[in-house]
Amino acid sequence: MVPVAGHKPELHAPAGRQLLTDHLAGLEHLITRANMPGHLDGLLAHHILAGQPVSFTWNIDPMTPAWFADNAHRLDHANGPAVLGYGLASFPSAMSATAREHLLTGLPKLMRRNPVQPDGVTFVNDPDQVVGIALAVNAVRDDLSTAHAWIAGVLQDPKLRPATLLLHIFQEHARHLVRTACTPLSDPRSTEDPADLAGLQWLATMAAHAGSRDTRDIRDLYSRILSAIMTGRVGQVSAPRAALLLRAVTHIITTSIDEIVLGPSHVGIILDRFEDAMRRWRFDADDLAQAIRWPITSEREVQDILWVILRPVFDDLVDEETLRKVGHSSYRADFGIPSLGLLIEVKYARKASDFKLFEKEIMEDYLAYLKENGPYQRMAVFIYDESASVQEHGTTRNAILAFDNITDVIIVSRPSHLPLPERIRSRAGRRARTRTARS
Numbered sequence: 360m361v362p363v364a365g366h367k368p369e370l371h372a373p374a375g376r377q378l379l380t381d382h383l384a385g386l387e388h389l390i391t392r393a394n395m396p397g398h399l400d401g402l403l404a405h406h407i408l409a410g411q412p413v414s415f416t417w418n419i420d421p422m423t424p425a426w427f428a429d430n431a432h433r434l435d436h437a438n439g440p441a442v443l444g445y446g447l448a449s450f451p452s453a454m455s456a457t458a459r460e461h462l463l464t465g466l467p468k469l470m471r472r473n474p475v476q477p478d479g480v481t482f483v484n485d486p487d488q489v490v491g492i493a494l495a496v497n498a499v500r501d502d503l504s505t506a507h508a509w510i511a512g513v514l515q516d517p518k519l520r521p522a523t524l525l526l527h528i529f530q531e532h533a534r535h536l537v538r539t540a541c542t543p544l545s546d547p548r549s550t551e552d553p554a555d556l557a558g559l560q561w562l563a564t565m566a567a568h569a570g571s572r573d574t575r576d577i578r579d580l581y582s583r584i585l586s587a588i589m590t591g592r593v594g595q596v597s598a599p600r601a602a603l604l605l606r607a608v609t610h611i612i613t614t615s616i617d618e619i620v621l622g623p624s625h626v627g628i629i630l631d632r633f634e635d636a637m638r639r640w641r642f643d644a645d646d647l648a649q650a651i652r653w654p655i656t657s658e659r660e661v662q663d664i665l666w667v668i669l670r671p672v673f674d675d676l677v678d679e680e681t682l683r684k685v686g687h688s689s690y691r692a693d694f695g696i697p698s699l700g701l702l703i704e705v706k707y708a709r710k711a712s713d714f715k716l717f718e719k720e721i722m723e724d725y726l727a728y729l730k731e732n733g734p735y736q737r738m739a740v741f742i743y744d745e746s747a748s749v750q751e752h753g754t755t756r757n758a759i760l761a762f763d764n765i766t767d768v769i770i771v772s773r774p775s776h777l778p779l780p781e782r783i784r785s786r787a788g789r790r791a792r793t794r795t796a797r798s
Contacts, residue, residue, distance in 0.1 A: 382588050383608060386601040387414055393598035397421035397430060399438060399487035402445035404602035406490065407561065411609055421445070422452040437482040440465045441491025447498040462499045466506050474513040483513055484522070486529035486599060493533035511539040524550055525600070528558035535562075547580050553587035554600040556580055557607035564610065581611045623701045623737050627767030629668060630741055636668070637774040655773070656780040658707035661743040662693055665705060669694070692728055692735075700736040701766065702728050709780075711748035714755040725762055739767045745780065747772040 393401035394417060401419040421430075421442050433439045443458045443465075469492070474483050482488035496506045513519075514534050521527040524545050534541055547559050560580055584607050587593060593604055643650035655661060662678070670676050677695040694703035704724055706717050721740055728738055740759055744752070749772060756768040773779075 378589060379585075379608070382591065382593075383605060384414070386593070386605045389596060389601040390598045390605070391415050394418050396423070396426050397442050397446075399441060399445075399491065400598040402442065402449075403487045403490055404598040405449060406445060406494075407599060407602040408606055411606060413605075420450040420452075422447075422450040422454045422458065424454065427454060427457060434461045434465055435468065437469055437485075437488050437492070440469060440495045441482065441488040444491040444493070444495030444498060448494045459499055459502070462495050463503055466495065466499065466503060470506065470509045475516055475518045483519065483530065484526065486526060489533045490529055490536070493536040496537060507537060510537050514539055524552070524555045525558055528555070528562060529599075531562060547583075553584060553593050554596060554603050556584050556587070557600075557603035560584060560607045560610070561603055584608065585611060623699045623739065623766040626669070626673075626696065626699070626701060626703065626739055627769060629672060630665070630739070630767070630769045633664075633668070633741075633769065633771045634774070637771075637777075640774060640777065642777050654780065655743070655745075655777060658705055658743075661707055661741075662705050665694065665703070665741065669696075669703075673698070692724075695735060697734045700734045702735050702738045704728075704738060704740050706740070706742045708742055708744045708746060708748065710746050711751050713746075714742075714748065714751040717742065718755055718758050721759055722762070725765070729764060737764045737766050740765065740769070742768070742770045744770060744772045 390401070390404050390413070393404060394415065395401060396419055398419055402421075405417060405419055420426075430439070430442075434443070440462055443462055447455055447458055447462075469482070472481075474481055482492055493510060496503075496510045500507055510533075514530060514537070519530070521530055527542075527544065531541060531544065544559065544562070547556060550556065563580070584604070588604060588608055593601075596604070640653060640655075642652045642654070655664075666676070666678060673696050675696060675698050677697065678693065679691055692702040693705040695701070696703070704721060706713075706720075708714060708717070725738060729735060742755070752770045756770060759765055759768045
């Protein structure tokens with residue numbers, strides 16, 4: 360799918376979800392190129408994702424006798440201790456004691472070298488190595504106490520001048536790992552690189568940077584990251600960059616509501632899953648000794664279900680929101696979410712002809728609800744169709760969506776395992792008559 364210029368992909372639309380899935384699969388493929396035992400790019404990618412589920416099997420563990428036998432010559436160089444740092448942090452094994460012994464001899468050699476070389480070729484300017492060395496120092500802190508003071512001094516050296524924002528981000532993460540003072544980062548608005556943005560988001564989720572977060576800035580950051588992913592502006596990136604992007608998108612999708620500002624469209628996304636959720640709506644068969652049945656016979660029961668669905672997500676959800684009078688008439692919306700400026704109107708259709716009536720009622724409500732009513736500027740409509748008159752859904756949805764500031768029109772049908780209300784009432788009557796006869 361080729362993005363159209365000026366078009367912002369909708370994450371909740373089926374095509375948008377598929378597009379996002381395809382791009383995330385592409386990022387995972389980039390990571391698999393470095394998915395080999397002891398590969399520093401792969402180890403840093405694994406560290407960034409921090410246990411996040413992926414569709415492939417990790418194969419980067421260096422803590423095996425075979426890897427040590429094949430790489431003994433590498434352990435005296437900076438990349439050797441870096442690999443061991445990742446290994447001890449993520450893959451403790453029977454080889455952990457051997458790894459620590461190598462660090463106790465290898466780190467002092469590294470500490471004697473100039474960490475800020477004029478040509479810039481040093482571990483502190485390599486993202487893979489600077490994070491791995493920080494992990495290595497933490498692993499032997501009790502046995503080599505001088506290493507912590509050394510790495511803290513290196514990371515605080517005023518001569519340290521990271522060439523890129525992403526390098527600065529990884530150096531900052533190394534500071535976070537060894538618990539030394541952080542340094543100011545660039546304003547996110549100063550970069551368009553999606554990996555830079557994902558790296559800034561990564562740091563923003565850490566405790567050391569939590570105090571610097573601003574709701575509006577985070578929302579803008581999330582939007583820019585998703586836009587870059589959805590429009591394919593990531594290019595052929597390294598495994599760590601791909602891991603940053605993959606982690607950022609997963610965090611954006613699964614983050615707690617307290618960490619991200621939701622918009623009115625999220626209400627539609629949640630309510631659009633109503634029919635799937637009704638799969639577990641309880642209505643047991645007659646042959647059960649203690650049948651449990653939750654009938655839905657009126658708008659009231661639908662409102663109850665929507666309250667249970669929406670209230671855990673939106674703390675300020677208000678039911679039966681009373682609005683200002685218009686002329687001689689008073690109006691009361693079924694639900695309101697003041698923080699989103701959104702009203703939600705619920706309807707219950709018993710027959711196909713109800714839909715035409717709803718269109719007229721909603722037009723009247725729409726004019727009254729959004730007329731100088733405090734924070735409320737938008738309205739969503741939810742219709743439960745007892746009659747399963749699906750042939751009417753599209754006409755009514757399109758008619759209502761034609762109104763300005765109607766964000767969503769969600770129309771759902773009665774689940775098949777739930778009988779029509781007339782049958783529920785007649786069944787209850789039969790049970791009552793049976794009990795009377797028995798008594």
